Amino acid sequence: MRTLIFNSTNVLQGTKNSTYRYNFPVSVKFEKGDKVALQSILLPYSWYNINASLYNNNTFQIYYMGQTTTLTIPDGFYTLEDLNYWLHSQYLLPSNNLPYLVDDAGNNRYYGQFSYNTPYYSVQWDAFTVPSELPAGWTNPSAIPLSGFTLQLIIENNNFGQIIGFSMGSYPPEQDSTETYSTTSALQGNVPNLSPVNSLVLQCSLCNNDFAVPSRLLYSFAPNTDFGKNIFLSPPQFAWINTVEGTYTNIDIIITDQNFQMIDIKDINACIQLVIKSVHE
Numbered sequence: 001m002r003t004l005i006f007n008s009t010n011v012l013q014g015t016k017n018s019t020y021r022y023n024f025p026v027s028v029k030f031e032k033g034d035k036v037a038l039q040s041i042l043l044p045y046s047w048y049n050i051n052a053s054l055y056n057n058n059t060f061q062i063y064y065m066g067q068t069t070t071l072t073i074p075d076g077f078y079t080l081e082d083l084n085y086w087l088h089s090q091y092l093l094p095s096n097n098l099p100y101l102v103d104d105a106g107n108n109r110y111y112g113q114f115s116y117n118t119p120y121y122s123v124q125w126d127a128f129t130v131p132s133e134l135p136a137g138w139t140n141p142s143a144i145p146l147s148g149f150t151l152q153l154i155i156e157n158n159n160f161g162q163i164i165g166f167s168m169g170s171y172p173p174e175q176d177s178t179e180t181y182s183t184t185s186a187l188q189g190n191v192p193n194l195s196p197v198n199s200l201v202l203q204c205s206l207c208n209n210d211f212a213v214p215s216r217l218l219y220s221f222a223p224n225t226d227f228g229k230n231i232f233l234s235p236p237q238f239a240w241i242n243t244v245e246g247t248y249t250n251i252d253i254i255i256t257d258q259n260f261q262m263i264d265i266k267d268i269n270a271c272i273q274l275v276i277k278s279v280h281e
Helices: 078-090 158-164
Strands: 002-006 020-032 036-046 060-065 069-070 100-102 107-108 111-119 124-125 150-153 169-171 181-184 200-204 215-220 230-235 246-257 271-277
Touching: 002 020, 036 200, 078 107, 078 215, 107 181, 124 150, 150 158, 150 271
Parallel strands: none
Antiparallel strands: 002 271, 020 246, 036 230, 036 271, 060 069, 060 150, 100 107, 111 124, 124 181, 150 169, 200 215, 200 246
């Protein structure tokens, strides 16, 4: 058996770092009966769940007192807590027309928020009624008009809606409501999917996996660690795949998501080991 190692030097440019190419020193002939398997992979978990160019899932809108503000999330990896923190940071920009007040204890009071509803496996949206008058001892740093109205969340970007599990629509349905509003993705029959990448699929140009689509399927696995950490996998036994007969000058390994879509890997410091078994061994 022979072992091949793919690392950062093998990244193929122009593929969002999702293709690794191993160039043989000399041409290599593969015969019928030769097999290939994954020996191990170490891959930094470094692709974003909010990615404008790849997923178009970075925008939503907030309506308040006649103004609809489109909020554009910078590319990055966000937990729901991160998304809510980012949303609250947008209240601090007066141009967004999002009301927040500072109470008499110096705490910022925001009037719309995302949170987890763990018992229902849901994301929850809460919109609170903005006071019509400034409470005693409170301040209004952005001088946003006080109204007695409730903010409205508008989901026109279905790809962002899938992240939080919300269908396209407005929450609450009516504008300028005077009632506190709360809803969850579970009430719409949806579940949140905070990461578009739920599984990684390794494809190899050497594979001839007759019963698989695509036929170059080598292995698949879940990224079972946190963002920013290393994913490591060493299969307990080799899952041998027949090779495509022919003479090769290089081999490609392509990393995709569960739908065979490209992912945008930020950290190229991977180590992928293949093992090849000749029919003559």
